[in-house]
Amino acid sequence: MFFNKTIEQVLEEFGSNPITGLSQNQSEVKREKFGLNQLTTKKPKTLIAMFFAQLNDILIYILIAAAVISALLGETSDAIIIAIVIIINATVGIIQESKAEKALDALKKLSTPKAIVKRDGQLNEIPSEEVVPGDIIIIDAGRYVPCDLRLIEAANLKIEESTLTGESVPVDKDASLVLPGEDIPLGDQKNMLFMSTLATYGRGVGIAVSTGMDTQIGKIAKMLDEKVDDETPLQKKLAQLGKYLGIGALFICALMFIVGVLQKRDLFEMLLVSISLAVAAIPEGLPAIVTIVLAMGVQKMIKENAIVRKLPAVETLGSVNIICSDKTGTLTQNKMTVTKFYADGKLGAIDSLNINHTEHKLLLENLILCNDATYSENSKTGDPTEIALLQAGVDYSIFKDDLEKTHKRIDEIPFDSDRKLMTTVNKYDNDYYVMTKGAIDNLLNLCTKAYIKGNIIEITPNIKKDILAASNNMSDNALRVLGAAYKILPSSHVEIDSLERDLILIGLVGMIDPPRLEVKDSISLCMKSGIKTVMITGDHQNTAFAIAKDLNITNDSSEVISGTELDKMSDVELNNRIESIRVFARVSPEHKVKIVRALKSKGNIVSMTGDGVNDAPSLKMADIGVAMGITGTDVAKGAADMILIDDNFSTIVAAIKEGRNIFTNIKKTIIFLLSCNIGEIIALFLAILLGWATPLRPIHILWVNLITDTLPALALGVDPGDPDVMKYKPRNPKDSLFKGESLNLLLNGLLIGILTLAAFVIGAKYYSGDTNLFPLFPGNLSEDALKHAQTMAFVVLSVSQLVHSLNMRNEKKSIFQIGLFSNKYLIGAIVFGILLQDFIITVPFLANVFSVHSLSLMDWSFVTILSLMPLLLNEIVKIFKRSSSII
Incomplete structure (x- = not known):
């Protein structure tokens, strides 16, 4: 654990210098000690071993004995027919077993081909396999993380960790943090980067603290390598x-x-x-x-959009009584979406926004212009939150490209994780509009007025109370809240420091990764069929509960438990309580395996759905693992028994019916x-x-x-x-x-x-x-x-x-x-x-x-x-x- 240590302590522990990095000699010594930065796999069975394994059955023993006796007694035709039976059965078994487990191979492919490291004071691009603990690694936008890192520098760094933690949106990283305690979930370790995650914004510098099988991905590989009782x-x-x-x-x-x-x-x-x-x-x-x-x-099953990788899974589906489902991308659309807005002193659904109202239109224009993402029919790039804002505009036929041609960006203050704000200056005819968006707590402190019902009025304590009440209402429903504010300048020649002062609040929007439309009906059908749905996610507890409530998985917050609480429970305690828990939030890959094992201990037949690398061990541990075909990683698909072609939870229900x-x-x-x-x-x-x-x-x-x-x-x-x-x-x-x-x-x-x-x-x-x-x-x-x-x-x-x-x-x-x-x-x-x-x-x-x-x-x-x-x-x-x- 390095998230609870200072930068100086970590550097001292690995004997590394942030300026010069490791020397060539140091790196060679460490490579000798720690090995290559790659994942290892177990030796596959030989064809002969698989053949004899198929013969290890009492029925086969009796048939072999009957064949030998028949041959000795001259009943050649009987002996030949029995031998054909034995060979056919063994061949069928070998064909199934030879569909080798590909999860570890897929994990190996996740390792990045190149990494930028400091060696002897020089920046070098080397194969990621050559990275050793103590290396100083440079990370910039678009680059995969080559190993587990403790950050020593970070500038607006955001990391896409959904495949590892289940987090819906990229995580802001902060090198200066020193996190107290030992039970910090992966998703909350904001001073750490993990192997095979992706930098989507900013840049950072980190020290390699774990490589190969010692990384978080490596731990998953070890769990995949463990033998589990997979007989149906x-x-x-x-x-x-x-x-x-x-x-x-x-x-x-x-x-x-x-x-x-x-x-x-x-x-x-x-x-x-x-x-x-x-x-x-x-x-x-x-x-x-x-x-x-x-x-x-x-x-x-293929006609039902389900690909079954392991034949016995077809039969197992028929007895499933618990579906453990990952939230992101499985129950939800894995796409941040604006669902609510607050303007004119009223809170409403985004589809009730009236583009003919000046405040409503200005709210959308603010969120679209003060935005660095791009959006087209064929391509969407940038932060998922900003893409969601552009999508909200597209739904009202307001397109960023067209809007920027009319209202050209003149100046800007980029988003900063400390300020939690972004500002642009856009030309409106002869005026210049300062457009600012960001966290409502920070933004509201910069606003002196509010735009309400066509009038710009001073923000009174009552108005501020109403704004915060609307924000809290959205937060209570697990929505991510962003505020929008503006002011008009007669000239673009102003001090940059004065742009974010005396702003006029336009309104708020709330967004969430929403449930799939058809999932609610599928969960209801499961309930009628005696099948319980359990949500397991890396997202925060309130977000998970809001989605679970919306889908009728549970209406009782006492049926929600976090990964931190899970760590404090013994296996016996979890086994005793497991039947009453419907939502597990902020969990790690180890937690998911622990949950599935506890459910199985009660005699349940458990199906686990998921799409990320973090889901692979639990997919393998479950009686039937179900991976997403579109958003699912190769690792998840390789570990699963069944793959959903359309990523549709409802397909699971159709598959269960067929099973x-x-x-x-x-x-x-x-x-x-x-x-x-x-x-x-x-x-x-x-x-x-x-x-x-x-x-x-x-x-x-x-x-x-x-x-x-x-x-x-x-x-x-x-x-x-x-x-x-x-x-x-x-x-x-x-x-x-x-x-x-x-x-x-x-x-x-x-x-x-x-x-x-x-x-x-x-x-x-x-x-x-x-x-x-x-x-x-x-x-x-x-x-x-x-x-x-x-x-x-x-x-x-x-x-x-x-x-x-x-x-x-x-x-x-x-x-x-x-x-x-x-x-x-x-x-x-x-x-x-x-x-x-x-x-x-x-x-x-x-x-x-x-x-x-x-x-x-x-x-x-x-x-x-x-x-x-x-x-x-x-x-x-x-x-x-x-x-x-x-x-």
Whole structure:
């Protein structure tokens, strides 16, 4: 900390001379000690490391074991298909992970290419990487700050720090300040300059106190480099599901092995059965399908003006219950705007100003002429406050260029941070108008008269009281207040020191970085949807509260807290109070991370929006980080999960709606796949338990899981969304994926399994010539009869699952109510799946690979009836569900 030390103390600490700077030898020694002035990044993962990381999953281990056993037993086709599944899943994972984190690279690019330093008494322009602590750095307008500096000189110096602190307007700097204490927010350290901020006005000289990773930007880089738990709720649930399925598969295999030993079956046959059960227990296509559904969701998001950088973010959006939003540029327009004025003794909105009133017109002319900014349709340059004043004139068709041609500037007194005033002298016909603007406290002391209702009158105590009341009213609403005054001179030849004396007050204007017009409605919709909006900003507390109040984030000032108060709170204290705080003001990057961590500790799913460098660590820490696409820095975009193309807060709400629908569709997909796999397990388990032949071969199950299941699962992933989805509260991320679906899952799995066994038994009896009812399954089947029976079971398993996908579209509504063809992709998937199944059993080569037999017309009749049963029975159940909900 150097903001609380005098210039002499800092110079002495670094052994530097403000006149000569460091010597070349000193700079080399310091470079050896402190290193280059650049940010470091961690070593990226190799492709091989990423590949093996993708294999670190219990489901993959089981599949690898199944592939090895299949290969050893000569079941080459099974082993190849399993290997393809593993490679596809690993490849998809690598593609996602290889979209490497670019935040630190973007931070490195923020460093300026050149810096002006004093070395051996000479001014030298050197690469910024060569700057060392103790260097004397020269800063002028338009130059980026190369490292963290303690100012030793400053002349009207203003620094744009919004990307680091969130401050809306450039900050006036003062080298002479020595700030007491240790808890001074970055935005209030007015004797310090920080790496990668921009000088917009004036000049300064500073001593380098921190370089590279020791700068404030470096601290952000370190936070970005920290590993955070970035698994989404769905990823965690799928990982947990994988463990359960893996344990279940091993348990079933062991149980079947015991059953086989007791039944004195062949050991080789039992190994094949075990492989079949392991394969049946695991929906091999599930990870790839979820990834693909999320990827398709990403394409939908782009249409909503949101670019998703990380696929799981699509799903996470659906469970977000807190949006932490940066104020500047996110909730507000990041553009200072005049909103109120005071003239003629009245306070009003700027759009009620009457240009036909002399006082009103003179007020605007004063603010436009006494102004160094430029304004055109394509370019706006200068201080944001002055640009806002020019914009106010443009709104009334008063343009600076035209006005200056008519009223040429003759003389001026530039703005000074001590006076907080600026004055120009402009020619009005034969007279010369002195135009002065600035802070109302300073300006009012220079005014002896006021221009009220066409009359110039002496400022009485009552008039002064009214003026200050209007100023305080605007300040209480977090407006930045500027006063305008003038006087008329018969000649321009006057002493410059006498220009700012005996002025006539025209009026005041109040300005603020206003809220985005559409944000208020979006926040209201969030509130109705059970989503809380929290504002986190680097701006002052009263400004933050005024914006929050205007947007209906909070009306209670006790729900606003400053960064200084935050520093005094322990993590436990913050965790206990975090739910009642709606606005955090004057915060640092470390504070933002602390806030997000506290919110997450309460089980919240947190979204953080922002655009500046200061937002990057919290964007990464949040469950989903959302960066602004237009005003956002590369650092923020690199750290975020999602980028808003239009910088519109309302786009977040649209994205959340899409995210909720996508999660619902993913849930449909998972329930569908698991119910199908349960059907496969039941068919195999019951057959072995009853001492029957194996109804399905491992390759049959792999085919169904990879192809027949996958097509409708993908189609369910793009099912049309629920238009009322934003009327519901966010789902609890702790809720089971199967909440409300467990019974449906088990019953449909049981139904598919029994139907598959029924087909197997019918096929076996029909082709063995057994006409007896008992035993259910005939003994001593010929190889051809067994192949026929397995083929019928294979087709029923496949087609019944295809038909079952129609049931998954809605829990209560009939498929005919929601429209049989309202999801054309699903109908297409069902038809295509049936054609593929027919293709396999009719093409000789494929039939030989899959060990299946062509079916007769009679066989297809049995198969069709059995396959339609899931749809028929579910439609009957839905009738009762609908009637019970009405009652």
